[in-house]
Amino acid sequence: MAVLEIRDLHVSVETDQGTRQILKGVDLTIRSGETHAIMGPNGSGKSTLAYTIAGHPRYTVDSGSITLDGADVLEMSVDERAKAGLFLAMQYPVEIPGVTVSNFLRTAKTAIDGTSPALRQWVGDVKTAMTNLKMDSSFTERNVNEGFSGGEKKRHEILQLELLKPQIAVLDETDSGLDVDALKIVSEGVNRAKENTGLGVLLITHYTRILRYIKPDFVHVFVAGKVAEQGGPELADRLEAEGYDRYVEANA
Amino acid sequence: MSSATTAPATAGANKNMHGATSIVPVQTRNERLASFDVADFAAVTGREVDWKLTPISAISDLLDSSIDGSQLPLDISITGSASVTWVSMNDAAVGSVGTPEDRASAIAWSSTQDALLIDVHADDVSEVSVSRSGLGAAPRAAHTVIRVAPFAKTTVVLTSEGEAALSENVEIIAGDSSHVTVISLQEWSSTARHLASHFIRTEKNATVTHTVVSLSGALVRVNPQTRLAGEGSSVNMLGLYFADSGEHLEQQVFVHHEAAQTKSRVNYKGALQGTGARTVWIGDVLIGPHAVGTDSYEQNRNLVLTEGTRADSIPNLEIKTGDIAGAGHASATGRFDDEQLFYLQARGIDEATARQLVVRGFLNEIVQQITVTSIAERIEAALDRELEGIA
Numbered sequence: 001m002a003v004l005e006i007r008d009l010h011v012s013v014e015t016d017q018g019t020r021q022i023l024k025g026v027d028l029t030i031r032s033g034e035t036h037a038i039m040g041p042n043g044s045g046k047s048t049l050a051y052t053i054a055g056h057p058r059y060t061v062d063s064g065s066i067t068l069d070g071a072d073v074l075e076m077s078v079d080e081r082a083k084a085g086l087f088l089a090m091q092y093p094v095e096i097p098g099v100t101v102s103n104f105l106r107t108a109k110t111a112i113d114g115t116s117p118a119l120r121q122w123v124g125d126v127k128t129a130m131t132n133l134k135m136d137s138s139f140t141e142r143n144v145n146e147g148f149s150g151g152e153k154k155r156h157e158i159l160q161l162e163l164l165k166p167q168i169a170v171l172d173e174t175d176s177g178l179d180v181d182a183l184k185i186v187s188e189g190v191n192r193a194k195e196n197t198g199l200g201v202l203l204i205t206h207y208t209r210i211l212r213y214i215k216p217d218f219v220h221v222f223v224a225g226k227v228a229e230q231g232g233p234e235l236a237d238r239l240e241a242e243g244y245d246r247y248v249e250a251n252a
Numbered sequence: 253m254s255s256a257t258t259a260p261a262t263a264g265a266n267k268n269m270h271g272a273t274s275i276v277p278v279q280t281r282n283e284r285l286a287s288f289d290v291a292d293f294a295a296v297t298g299r300e301v302d303w304k305l306t307p308i309s310a311i312s313d314l315l316d317s318s319i320d321g322s323q324l325p326l327d328i329s330i331t332g333s334a335s336v337t338w339v340s341m342n343d344a345a346v347g348s349v350g351t352p353e354d355r356a357s358a359i360a361w362s363s364t365q366d367a368l369l370i371d372v373h374a375d376d377v378s379e380v381s382v383s384r385s386g387l388g389a390a391p392r393a394a395h396t397v398i399r400v401a402p403f404a405k406t407t408v409v410l411t412s413e414g415e416a417a418l419s420e421n422v423e424i425i426a427g428d429s430s431h432v433t434v435i436s437l438q439e440w441s442s443t444a445r446h447l448a449s450h451f452i453r454t455e456k457n458a459t460v461t462h463t464v465v466s467l468s469g470a471l472v473r474v475n476p477q478t479r480l481a482g483e484g485s486s487v488n489m490l491g492l493y494f495a496d497s498g499e500h501l502e503q504q505v506f507v508h509h510e511a512a513q514t515k516s517r518v519n520y521k522g523a524l525q526g527t528g529a530r531t532v533w534i535g536d537v538l539i540g541p542h543a544v545g546t547d548s549y550e551q552n553r554n555l556v557l558t559e560g561t562r563a564d565s566i567p568n569l570e571i572k573t574g575d576i577a578g579a580g581h582a583s584a585t586g587r588f589d590d591e592q593l594f595y596l597q598a599r600g601i602d603e604a605t606a607r608q609l610v611v612r613g614f615l616n617e618i619v620q621q622i623t624v625t626s627i628a629e630r631i632e633a634a635l636d637r638e639l640e641g642i643a
């Protein structure tokens with residue numbers, strides 16, 4: 001049973017125009033097995049939250065805390081966070097020329113587990129996960145994200161999620177750029193991970209459509225760097241009908 | 253992309269030209285002075301187009317006058333029926349492809365006493381490996397001719413390690429429809445100096461893969477040039493280099509499309525790490541007036557791993573016929589991409605391993621094309637050692 005706790009988190013980023021505050025006091029608690037949707041208009045700081053949890057060097061934590069089962073996440077390096085059980089499915093996964101998916105997955109699995117996976121078992125696991133995500137077996141011999149379509153990149157992210165078995169996953173706009181078929185396949189992958197490992201999910205999205213396939217337990221509306229409202233799945237339905245206008249206007 | 257430049261033709265500019273004091277700059281790559289006579293080349297000042305990026309003070313003993321041209325101690329292995337013999341520099345094979353284009357090459361040529369002739373007979377399949385090791389700090393000259401008869405298939409590997417102050421010429425003749433692979437691997441000691449000119453000529457429908465791998469040495473400069481002389485011939489010129497602190501690794505590549513329907517690919521990739529690590533790549537491609545249907549592409553990519561390094565990358569393309577299939581060039585020198593690092597680290601991979609993965613990945617494109625397993629393994633091992641240093 002893992003708990004990710006975010007308390008009064010303030011984060012800024014250096015831009016050409018100087019320091020910009022993006023997160024202005026975020027409080028969230030995500031437990032194993034729970035699915036939290038973070039919804040909000042563009043520029044509200046959703047992705048900043050995702051990258052801050054993962055430890056991207058671009059973001060500076062000015063105050064507040066992030067802990068995983070009481071351990072100080074902010075003190076951990078990026079790879080230590082992953083080893084501790086955090087996972088970020090990226091919105092824009094980068095290409096890594098010359099590094100095959102196969103090599104990458106095995107290296108990551110070895111790093112996370114601290115020991116290299118038994119070969120036969122591992123090959124089987126990869127194959128099963130890829131079949132479930134409707135990925136061709138030739139995929140493993142391609143270079144990481146190189147020449148991948150938008151849908152392939154997202155499936156590759158979820159493939160990693162299923163194979164690396166984190167405790168808490170942050171999905172940063174995983175639905176963006178996916179057609180309905182791809183969206184279903186990716187959502188099924190997330191649901192499988194929830195079932196199999198009791199994964200806790202922080203689902204960041206602009207639209208409600210992914211919530212038809214991945215059912216949230218909690219919905220948080222993110223506006224101007226903090227949670228403006230929270231509730232159950234019904235809040236998503238209301239956002240679907242009304243959009244973000246009333247929050248944006250209230251904030252303006 | 254440079255367009256067709258019609259140069260004011262300098263009389264007799266191709267061979268044995270005397271009087272290098274012409275004040276008209278060479279306009280086109282193949283009009284550069286070429287001569288067997290050292291006296292035709294003025295003393296190197298370091299301002300010449302082909303020397304200006306080379307630290308010539310480190311090789312003054314190879315640029316001055318005659319040097320020891322006795323036979324090098326070599327370790328040679330042969331599979332197949334290729335023959336490897338020492339022949340006189342007056343042998344017909346010597347000079348059948350190349351003519352020195354710089355003073356170091358001319359000095360090496362005139363200093364060498366005997367040439368090593370690697371003769372690959374028609375319809376023969378062979379592999380020849382020539383290793384040079386610990387040649388000593390005194391200047392030495394050498395000459396190698398790789399003569400591949402029609403329809404033969406051969407792989408020749410030249411490896412170098414230990415101490416050296418070597419200046420050499422290598423001629424490669426790829427006969428009709430032959431398949432020739434030549435790999436020159438430089439893994440010298442950190443004080444070694446090495447200048448080499450490789451001259452390749454392809455006959456009709458010949459296919460040549462030429463690879464230069466420079467992993468260590470104080471100053472290593474390997475300049476390969478290919479004349480695609482036979483119709484339908486092709487060359488794949490590959491390079492991989494890894495410069496550490498205090499190392500200067502240089503390559504000036506020249507491809508001359510002389511005949512019609514010829515194809516060339518040039519792909520050199522290098523990494524630099526440590527203060528004073530220095531690399532130079534100059535890639536000249538000349539598509540001659542008769543080379544209709546030419547298909548040509550050259551690229552150089554450098555990955556800068558630390559501060560304090562310098563990579564020069566200069567592609568040049570000259571086209572003298574409008575009727576070509578394609579010609580392009582690309583050059584990029586970039587720092588390590590922190591987003592790649594973040595992505596790998598976010599999957600639990602520690603920073604040092606992540607860096608190694610990215611650098612290995614970057615260079616893999618070349619390593620994967622090295623068909624000689626033992627050499628590919630040797631490169632992998634060397635890269636592992638190099639990359640232990642970063643993090």
